[in-house]
Amino acid sequence: ESVINRIAAGEIIHRPAAALKELIENSLDAESTSIKITVKDGGVKLLQIQDNGCGIRKTDLPILAERFTTSKISTFSDLSKLTTYGFRGEALASMSFVAHLSVVTKTKEDTLCLESLLRRRSSRNDGTTITIENLFYNTPTRLGALRGASEEYARILDVVQKYAIHNPHVAFSCKKAGSASPDVSTPSGSDTKTAIRMIYGQTIVKDLLHSKILPTDSEADSEAGENDDSPLWSAEAFFTNANYQAKKTVLLLFINHRLVESSRIKKALEGIYVGVLPKGTSPFMYLSLQIDPQSIDVNVHPTKREVRFLNEDEIIERLANSMQGTLLNQSQ
Ligand code: ADP
Ligand code: MG
Secondary structure, eight states: OHHHHHHHHHSSSSHHHHHHHHHHHHHHHHHOOOOEEEEEEEGEEEEEEEEEEEEOOOGGGGGGTTTTOOSSSSGGGGGGGOOOOOOOOOOHHHHHHSSSEEEEEEEOOSSEEETTTTESSSSSSEEEEEESSTTTTTTTTHHHHHHHHHHHHHHHHHHHHHHHHHHHHHEEEEEETTTTSSSSEEOOOOOOOHHHHHHHHHHHHHHHHEEEOOOOOOHHHHHHSSOOOOOOOOEEEEEOTTOBBSSSSSSEEEEEEEEOOOOHHHHHHHHBBBTTTTTBBBEEEEEEEEOOOGGTTSOOOSSOOOOOOOHHHHHHHHHHHHHHHHHHHTTO
């Protein structure tokens, strides 16, 4: 049975960066404004995340590392209403099967912090620190499938950078254990453009276009109608113009605030640069899409980052057309 758990866990958490993504999302769900990450040996020896969020209530601690338990839904009917969709209460449980996991947490109401499972300790600020050590110590195949520490660390930095841009109000830092200076560091209370500049450099910002995109009128008319005025979906994009030419496409894609991948969106958005950018050069794109959580295909496992959703073709076409309009306008 524990072997089965380990195999399942290894599929959910297949590398340190995947574990970190789940941990960051938990910290964001807890409304943290500061998230500090420390990494040793590409995240295999140590992956620690310290936040200043709401903390974990004493009553929730025992269910923390149990599969399919979550504090984020109380009844099954709430499931479809939830605006995040990666929740399944599986992340921490999975990590506990394939690593040594410890938790120190304090809510506003607690006077003492709680360490691991209910061992009381001295003080700390409100928030939660989760420490993952010796990832895959009991799953040698997973361990063996990892790249070297520097490659795994690069993937970790990539995840942190993307979340930092998507959450410019939150201060992020990421460093190697024992190192004095962080490799990613953003202040709290920033804005998207500033965050992009801090992470991807000054040069990108002067070539950055910005669009807010909504459904076309006809789309909205045909499908909404009845109850409210809120659009079916909405999107915001920052993307480079013809002057910016990178070697490889950088795409930050968030759907309902979760970092995901969609080869269809990527292809469509790269398509708008055909004939605009010289052959062999690529853009930078950041797209945040919000859609009705009920329209996301829940059969796709939350950790499979490739997403599918209803009306995908229409939405993608509208996004690409709108962004292309901005791009062409600007480059005349
Ligand atoms: P899920 O996020 O799907 O609920 P997880 O396994 O990721 O499942 O986390 C389990 C539970 O642990 C969460 O529902 C939440 O109650 C608690 N939790 C985890 N990390 C944090 C954190 N950083 N701050 C507050 N609560 C947390
Ligand atoms: Mg989670």
